[in-house]
Amino acid sequence: MTEILERRRREKVVARLPERVEALGRALELVDGRLPAEVVEASRGVVSRAGDRLRLSPDHTIVALAGATGSGKSSLFNAIAGLDLATVGVRRPTTSTALACVWGSAGAGALLEWLGIARRHQVMRSSVLEDAEVSELQGLVLLDLPDHDSTASSHRLEVQRLVELVDLVVWVLDPQKYADSAMHDDFLRPLASHAGVMVFVLNQADQLSRPDVAACEADLRALLDGDGLGRSPVLVTSARTGLGLGRLRALLAERVLTRRSYAARVSADLAVAADALAEHTGAGEVADPDGKDVAALREGLAQAAGADGIAAAARRSYAGRSAASTGWP
Template identity: 55%
Template sequence: MKLLRRKEGPSLDSRLAALLEAATLGEGRLSERAVSGARAVAERAGVRRELSIDHTVAALAGATGSGKSSLYNALAGESLADVGVTRPTTSTAQAALWDGGGAGPLLDWLDIPRRHAAADAAGPGLSGLVLLDLPDHDSIRLSHRLEVDRLVEQVDLLVWVVDPQKYADAALHERYLRPLAAHRDVMVVVLNQVDRLPADAVDRCLRDLRRLLDDDGLPGVPVLAVSARTGRGMDELRALLGERVSERRSWSARLAADISTAAGHLATAGPPQAVEDGEPAALSAGSGGTAVAALPPANGQDGQEARSGQESWSGQGRRSGQEAAGSSPAGGAGGALALGRAEAAGQEPSGEGEAQVGSGGVAKRMAGAERALTGTLCAAAGVPVVVEAVAKGHRHRAVVATGWPVTRWIRKFRPDPLRRLRLGGMAPKSRSGGGQAAGEIVGRTSVPAASAVQRAQVETAVRDVGEVAAAGLPAAWAVAVRQAARSRARELADAVDRAVATTSAVGTRRPRWWRAVNGLQWLVFAAMLAGALWLGVLFGMDYLRLPQPPLPTVGVVPWPTVLLVGGALAGVLVALLSRLAAWAGGRRRARRTGKALRASIGQVGRELVLEPVDAELDTYARFTEALDLARTPA
């Protein structure tokens, strides 16, 4: 019988690496607060892990008059913190150490200058505990609130001390407990000063406090009733702290909660502030030329996304303003507390959850959008005009190459249709003496410029590609995908023009039969000339009354006449047959050129529109994979 083993989750290192990768992938695509939060968590985790894993830093935090300092002294076994009536009493955080050897670097990192050894520091129960007494979180002094917020972001275990009068204070629940709901595994709530209440009132307060904690998303958080003055409940509190310290896992549980919070915020983060505010920004431009598909600012929300441009990509959007009065940005925009507050206050635009994109329907719609894009680009690039010019140019060059030598030179006075469009390597030679080589394309083609309607159709087709690809994605990533579709739109005109110029060169290749027919035409023309010269000699001899030589005949027709008349008729007939063949060949060549042009322009659309979209979708796939790993519990 095989034993069932519990599947181990990912390590903290792998979760941190995944979070950092997700933050890197979200740079410029997601709000700066969410990205900086993930980076701050990764940085703080690395520092905390390297300092000490044998110590557990627990912080006593609470409101004015809750009795934090009294509880701190009771736990430490001696009077270390000042207790008095004047508020605030605690101005700076101080630490009590139980077997605090090696805790110096950790306290230096926490910036706690006041350090004391607990009275029972040598006892085994709390060995490795570093207990902090924090200032009041609702202090009238801003510096105190900033200090509390800073340390709440960093300590391993949070012990919230409340009193019967202010345990339901909104400042505690809305600014701390609710934003830190993901940290319930490293949180303890202590109802102090219960000696002031009757026994039944203590039970009512505990039930009401439990209800409030459940509403805050903190079910299961230990709630203890204690009295620092009488010692009631202190043994239970010491036992709970001793259990957490002995496990040596509070620091990793805290970091795991920070990772989950930061990853969850990345998953639902909105676009950068620049995109939210609709700030204009230029899309990346091509190397030159006037863009057929240059995108003007659109109307509505889609236009705001289009105008966000490079500023949103570079992640340099404007920072959000400070939080409401009394709240603190301590810990940076990246702390779990700050992220939780922003999410609870609705400051971050929602990313519409974590939508999953079905591959089947999207693939079909993307194929349709790609065909529509290729079709509109072909129309804007004048492919029908080029195809018609290829057919006419083929017939034109066929007449020049295979026509009757007596009249074919007249055709050279007519312009070649492809040469007029500067296509197919038919550009004129450079007259500067040392510049352009013969047959090389000079500048842009002369294909008629796209009309306003065609440009609008191209813009719509590019936008449709982005909309189809962004279907089902969270809002921030949908914006990024739509921007990726437009990111190289200004390069479309030159790229399509180059594709037309290079691809249309296949329409100027001379078929081999032209050379054979040309040789036949000159042979027939030589026979005609021979007949004409022969008849001319005979005419001269007759004029001079010279005796006529014997004439070979074909039946009754002399050979000179056969050569002259037959050569002329044969030359005209060959020219007519060649023209018919050239007409059919021109149609075939036009069809082949049209297919080649559509393929070439389709490749341009894929490179400049679809490939950036695919790259963005691939980035999103790697982002979601990294987030899944970061949020997987160990």
């Protein structure tokens, strides 16, 4: 019963998304020129991205693997795909552009074009298998992003661009860099409102003892809670030994099956944009002004309109006409 109610709730959320996008668009028309330009433009970007995503394939869930150099992100990508697709490196960034692996190609073409993934960086999962057996990940679009800490600014910009578009972000962390302040300050804390569409993976667990793994996991959990990401799950994996890969695949399969990540992402984006507009427009009822305020307003408007001067000129004109008519005084 609980599962049925949850499914119906998600269906209602999805059904209302076009209405919310349209409402935000109308609000932007009303505040244009009245609110800071950067706030309005940022919200317009949300409306555009949300509208595009809702028009594209709802049967696919876009999941991005994001992480720092040497985190094992590409190794994890290969392990999930079951193929050696991404080049693996330890010290230097080897992922210069996003690579996509797609389970179920029907309807994915327009989605990949919207993401800006070149054809040479796309792999259709069924096209590299001899059997066309339907996978538990059918409908998954898995991206291996460039390293967010790359020395190449183009790599960092590509990560920022795609993180704004994807349905679910899986942050791949390693025991050495999981507490990196730049990552928490620049990427994670600003996305606290999107906790429901982020997952954190502590990778390379095979390099630690069991007590150290538990300590790192607890420390990471505490850091994420401090970032406002308490709802985001934390998994422990090792791409080399396969530790935790079953749990990660099960999580991805559940997100793909329920198709809830894309709706949750669009909903979170719209909420953030609406909150930004509300912050600059104020909220609540406007109190009725008292008599003194009304009198002061009337006086100010009269002065602005030059009412005193007009009244004086009218008096002079009236007196002149009266004297001419009566000959008096």
